[in-house]
Amino acid sequence: MRDQRRPTGAVFLDRDGTLIENRHYLGDPAQVALLPGVADAMARLCEQGFALFLLTNQSGIGRGYFSMADAEAVNRRMIEMIGLGEDVFTGICIAPERPDEPAAYRKPSPRYILEMLVMHDLIADRSWMIGDSPSDWEAGIRAGITPVAILAADAPRELRARCEALGITAHGSFVEWVDAVIE
Ligand SMILES: [Mg+2]
Numbered sequence: 001m002r003d004q005r006r007p008t009g010a011v012f013l014d015r016d017g018t019l020i021e022n023r024h025y026l027g028d029p030a031q032v033a034l035l036p037g038v039a040d041a042m043a044r045l046c047e048q049g050f051a052l053f054l055l056t057n058q059s060g061i062g063r064g065y066f067s068m069a070d071a072e073a074v075n076r077r078m079i080e081m082i083g084l085g086e087d088v089f090t091g092i093c094i095a096p097e098r099p100d101e102p103a104a105y106r107k108p109s110p111r112y113i114l115e116m117l118v119m120h121d122l123i124a125d126r127s128w129m130i131g132d133s134p135s136d137w138e139a140g141i142r143a144g145i146t147p148v149a150i151l152a153a154d155a156p157r158e159l160r161a162r163c164e165a166l167g168i169t170a171h172g173s174f175v176e177w178v179d180a181v182i183e
Helices: 038-047 068-082 111-119 134-143 157-165 174-181
Strands: 010-013 051-057 091-095 128-131 146-150
Touching (some): 038 068, 051 068, 051 111, 068 091, 146 174
Parallel strands (some): 010 128, 051 091, 128 146
């Protein structure tokens, strides 16, 4: 029997452009700006019993622009601003590789998602990958969970076309998606 308190589904969240404002090569916690409504939306997902994971590509580490410790400090600042406790994420994965390096966990690799589904006994049909980049959507597709595209009103036309070609549902923000799926 499944423990009723344990999550059965998961929401894998991209960081930059999904939870916080997208700034290129963010290695400074002082530059973290939470997008509006994110904390409340995450609280609602937690109340619904979803496990939340953070999966973020940070090639700035591989390029030598900032360190893994800097990326972790940025995450800590974001988690502090979310205000739902230090353990709001069941797991966090920072992928430090450059795009030209062999990828271990760098999206679109589905590896982290697949490992977490097994480790936490989560149901793929009740799990999503949310992000604003094709690499987010592809990671979700390859992991067998449902991808969700975050596309702002001014998103480039090619990006919107890519999303439509993949048949992925798009929302204007993470908060809009939560409003759509959580009653
Ligand atoms: Mg992003």
